[in-house]
Amino acid sequence: MNQVTLCADAFVTAYGKTWHFDADKKAHLKLKGGVVIDFDTARIIEKTAFKSGLGDGVRTLYHGFKGYEHLMFETQVLVNSTTGYVDCTFVPLDTDGAPIEGVCWPQPLKADEPGSYAVLNTMQGQIVPTDWPAAVCERKIFEGQMASINAYLPWWGEIAPDGGYLCYVRQAWDAAYDIEHPAGGPTRVYVRQLPSLGKMRYARTVTYCFVPAGSDYVTLCKLYRAIADEEGRPRTLKEKAAQNPNVAKLVGCCVLHVEGKTHVSPDSYYYNKEEPEKNDRLVPFAHWEERVKKLHAMGVDKLYLHLDGWGQPGYDNKHPDYLPPCKEAGGWEGMKSLSDTMQELGYMFGVHDQYRDYYLDAPTYDPDNAAMYPDGTLFEHARWAGGRQNYLCATQALDYVKRNFSQLFENGIHLEGTYLDVFTCNELDECANPRHPMTRRECIDARNACFHYLTAHGVVPSSEEVNDWAVGAQVFCHWAPFYGETAIPVPLYTLTYHDCVITPWKMEKGEYGLPENKSGFLYCLLCGGMGYMSDYAEGEALEENIRQWRVVSELQSHVAMEKMVSHEFVSEDRNVQRSAFSDGTVVTVDFANDTYEIKYPEK
Numbered sequence: 217m218n219q220v221t222l223c224a225d226a227f228v229t230a231y232g233k234t235w236h237f238d239a240d241k242k243a244h245l246k247l248k249g250g251v252v253i254d255f256d257t258a259r260i261i262e263k264t265a266f267k268s269g270l271g272d273g274v275r276t277l278y279h280g281f282k283g284y285e286h287l288m289f290e291t292q293v294l295v296n297s298t299t300g301y302v303d304c305t306f307v308p309l310d311t312d313g314a315p316i317e318g319v320c321w322p323q324p325l326k327a328d329e330p331g332s333y334a335v336l337n338t339m340q341g342q343i344v345p346t347d348w349p350a351a352v353c354e355r356k357i358f359e360g361q362m363a364s365i366n367a368y369l370p371w372w373g374e375i376a377p378d379g380g381y382l383c384y385v386r387q388a389w390d391a392a393y394d395i396e397h398p399a400g401g402p403t404r405v406y407v408r409q410l411p412s413l414g415k416m417r418y419a420r421t422v423t424y425c426f427v428p429a430g431s432d433y434v435t436l437c438k439l440y441r442a443i444a445d446e447e448g449r450p451r452t453l454k455e456k457a458a459q460n461p462n463v464a465k466l467v468g469c470c471v472l473h474v475e476g477k478t479h480v481s482p483d484s485y486y487y488n489k490e491e492p493e494k495n496d497r498l499v500p501f502a503h504w505e506e507r508v509k510k511l512h513a514m515g516v517d518k519l520y521l522h523l524d525g526w527g528q529p530g531y532d533n534k535h536p537d538y539l540p541p542c543k544e545a546g547g548w549e550g551m552k553s554l555s556d557t558m559q560e561l562g563y564m565f566g567v568h569d570q571y572r573d574y575y576l577d578a579p580t581y582d583p584d585n586a587a588m589y590p591d592g593t594l595f596e597h598a599r600w601a602g603g604r605q606n607y608l609c610a611t612q613a614l615d616y617v618k619r620n621f622s623q624l625f626e627n628g629i630h631l632e633g634t635y636l637d638v639f640t641c642n643e644l645d646e647c648a649n650p651r652h653p654m655t656r657r658e659c660i661d662a663r664n665a666c667f668h669y670l671t672a673h674g675v676v677p678s679s680e681e682v683n684d685w686a687v688g689a690q691v692f693c694h695w696a697p698f699y700g701e702t703a704i705p706v707p708l709y710t711l712t713y714h715d716c717v718i719t720p721w722k723m724e725k726g727e728y729g730l731p732e733n734k735s736g737f738l739y740c741l742l743c744g745g746m747g748y749m750s751d752y753a754e755g756e757a758l759e760e761n762i763r764q765w766r767v768v769s770e771l772q773s774h775v776a777m778e779k780m781v782s783h784e785f786v787s788e789d790r791n792v793q794r795s796a797f798s799d800g801t802v803v804t805v806d807f808a809n810d811t812y813e814i815k816y817p818e819k
Contacts, residue, residue, distance in 0.1 A: 220276065220300040220426055220758035222293065227325065228302055230426035232784070233379035234327050238404060243321040247314060253281055255291075271297035279310075286313045289416075291321060306409060316416050318392070321511050325381065326405040327374035334403040335373040335382075335433045336395060336700035339365050339681070339729070341708025343375075343433055346401045348703045353395040355701060358643040359390035359449035360408065363660070365641050367393065368696065368709045369684050372405050373436045373561065378429045382436045383407070386421040387605065389644050389656040389685070390713040397703075413648055419740040434552040434782055437711035440604040444684070444712075451688045452715050452775040462564065462632045462676045463691055467776040468769040469520040469564060470721045470749035473694075474504050476523060479530030479543040479579075481603030498736070501526075501546035501554045511749065512561045513761060518769060520564040520633055522678075522694075524549060533602035535570040536616040537578040539623055548627050554740035555630045566633030566678065567624075571616055571666060572642065574598060574608035585612050587647040589652070603811065610662035617666045621673070633676040633692075639663045640690060662690045680710060682717055685765050692718040692746070697729020704790065705731050707783060710743045713796070723764055737764050738805040741812050742783075742795050744775040767814075774816060775801050 227235045240439040243255040266273055271390055273294035280362050280539075281287045301624030304322050327334070327346060334344045336353070344352050360365050362385060364791040370388030372395075383405075384392045390412050396404040409420045423444075427435055457463035480487050480662030488494045504521065511519060526539035526545070541551040558565040574586055577594075586594045586606035598604045608616070609642035617636075624631060640663075643653035644656040654662065667677035667689035677689060682696045696719045698705045710719065721740035722730065730736050740747050747768040750761050779798040786792040791808040 219428075220295055222272070222295055222302075227322075227544060228295070228426070229639040230300070230381070231379050231428040233376070233426075233429075235381065235426075237323040238326050239323075241323045241406065242405060243323055243805065245316055246318040246320065247510070247673070248317055249315075252286070253287075253314075257281060263337060265406045268294070269361055270710075271295045277309075282623060284314050288312050299424065302426075303421050305419050305421040305425065305639065306416075307419045311416045311469070319409040319416065319420070320340070320406060321409075322406070322422070324396075324406040327376045327380075328402045329376050329378075331445055332374060332376040333433075333704075334395075334405060335362055335375060335407070335436055335706075336374060337367045337369040337700070337708055337709065338395075339368060340696050340698045341368075341433075341706050341711065342401050342699060342702045343706050344397055344607075346403055348397065348403075348705070349400055349435070350400045350701075352703050353699070356394075358369065360394055360411070361643040362388040362391045362393060363656070363683060363685055364643040365681055365699075373433070373434055374403070374405075375436075379815040380427045380431045380436070382425040382439055383451070384423040384425065384440065385424060388420075389660060390420070406617060408447075411656075413646055414746055432706065433706055434711060435783075438709055439710050439711075439769075447683075448687055450713065450716050453718065454692070454715075456503040456671075456691055457777075458689075460671050460676060462674055463720055465564060466499060466633065466676055466692060466718060467518060468768070468772045469518040470516065470747055470765040470770075471520050471521045471522060472504075472508070472751060473747045474507070474524065474751050475499050476501070476525030476532040476545050477527075478601070479533055481533070481598075481602045483603040484601050485599040486601060495532075498542075498544055499525075500544075501541075501789075502549040505554045505557050507751070508557065508561060508563060512760075514758075516749070516762060516765065519561075519592070520566060521554075521558060522568065522635060523554075524568045528569055530601065531568070532570065532573065532600045533572055534575045534578040536601070536613075536620065538569065538606065539581050548709045550755040552628050555628070557579060559630050564632040564676075565629075566613075566635060566676070568629060568635050568637060569617075569620070571613040572610070572638050572645075572683055573602070574606045575602045576604040576606070577602070579612055582668050584607060584649065584651065586649075587645045590648045592648070607645055609649065609652050609654055610659045611647065611652040612643055613662060614639050614669060615663045617669055621670075621675075625673070625798075631675050633678060634670055635678040635680075635694065636663075637671075637680055639666070639679040640683040640693065649755055660685045681711070682719065686714075687713055687716050689712070690717055690719065695720060695722065696727060697727075698731060700805055701729065707743050707795075710745075711780050711783055714775075715777055718746055718776060719743065720748060723747050723761065734807050735805075737808055738807055738812055740812065741771060741803050742769055742793055742805050742812065744771060744778070744795070744797060744801075744803070746772065767812075771803070771814060
């Protein structure tokens with residue numbers, strides 16, 4: 217039965233709770249040059265109630281804006297009589313004459329009662345109590361664009377003592393969101409719809425899904441997963457393993473992430489002018505061949521090697537023209553020897569590669585292949601080791617992947633996994649080049665096509681982080697850590713998609729993306745993830761790393777392909793946390809005392 221109704225003097229009443237917008241945050245358009253147009257400044261505002269076969273709603277027409285006489289758009293709010301979900305849709309009727317950079321509607325909802333908190337999918341996830349004493353999310357990566365590290369999942373929510381909601385941004389590829397939480401609160405979150413190729417070309421919808429009192433952040437994760445399943449977007453690891461047996465082989469592996477050749481270009485942001493000799497470094501392939509032999513002799517029987525800097529130019533240089541393998545590191549012969557050794561030991565071999573950063577000194581560089589802004593310009597920077605670069609239009613990426621990996625295969629390099637850098641981490645691109653135009657939505661398809669190519673060749677695809685749009689193709693990642701300005705870390709992504717994507721964790725304290733002084737090993741256990749193996753540790757440190765891997769590997773053998781069904785804070789100080797998985801396994805960790813308990817189901 218539908219328990220959600222529209223209100224004349226508020227937004228909706230849902231399960232007995234009335235939800236209000238923040239009246240101080242007006243719905244508005246953002247135009248180029250910093251111009252802001254509030255919706256309520258339209259000279260003509262026409263509101264009409266309507267009924268359809270799906271439910272009841274209200275349409276509001278806005279036009280007659282001073283200085284933008286032709287600007288006209290509509291908003292529609294529909295309460296679905298079957299689901300109780302509320303669809304809020306912005307419909308651009310005549311917007312081409314206004315240089316819109318963002319549509320900020322609906323306004324943020326208020327959940328300011330004591331005990332309320334926001335649920336934010338900033339990277340792995342966090343909850344923010346309404347009165348949290350510190351400012352949160354002041355730094356907006358990629359200007360808040362969704363479908364990037366800002367939002368592994370395309371929703372946010374709020375939980376109050378008497379109810380809550382989940383706000384699902386349906387076209388997250390063309391959206392950003394603003395999170396405001398000054399020190400002491402309150403929290404305000406709202407969507408900012410972005411133009412596509414310079415125009416608001418189509419209608420945009422956000423869907424509010426309300427939940428009753430007693431719900432929490434786990435409720436919202438389960439609700440969103442149910443929606444995603446109904447839409448047919450996720451593929452589980454079991455399904456991926458049926459297509460590519462190497463997915464199952466990955467379960468229980470430790471990740472050994474190693475370096476090859478490093479070269480930092482003089483025009484790179486990271487170039488060391490004071491000590492120029494530090495801009496070049498080389499570790500031969502043969503060194504890592506001996507390292508994996510040693511680990512195998514010490515009892516490590518499942519390992520995935522991730523090799524950086526294997527190409528002649530060096531790490532993050534001259535992509536996509538990265539071949540041949542670095543001659544100084546061993547060339548084709550040395551790389552094949554490492555690959556052969558990995559096979560002999562029963563290990564998995566994978567390489568780092570890059571098909572977004574497009575370096576201007578790549579031998580086949582052609583600016584016509586770069587992603588072009590609608591005004592005809594190309595984005596350029598020189599942050600990474602290789603120096604000056606554009607972005608390769610993703611429509612071109614798959615052909616370069618095929619070109620490069622065909623050469624690796626033809627030269628006997630046996631790959632069972634590969635890392636395509638930044639695809640699931642950085643923002644989506646668009647391209648206005650008429651030879652290969654691309655929307656952000658098409659960018660998703662182009663990046664996923666690269667993952668699918670690898671899968672078809674028995675190679676398990678990985679990328680830097682994770683994202684909802686890649687969950688049907690990606691198998692594992694480099695990491696999926698917590699956001700820098702995190703209030704209370706919670707594993708929202710893992711709660712949603714643990715059975716779809718394997719997440720490795722750095723094992724030490726103080727690693728990037730881990731809450732201060734918290735053990736990565738314990739987070740790895742709590743989240744049922746993979747663990748990293750040290751590339752250089754020796755003696756007792758290495759033995760401890762191997763001991764931790766054995767615990768992680770055993771846990772993974774039980775839960776890697778299971779759902780995480782719950783997460784809870786057991787102690788008031790949140791140091792003791794517990795997770796449970798769909799096979800019945802329960803993991804309890806104590807971050808204060810660096811202890812853990814794993815209870816496997818009785819067979």
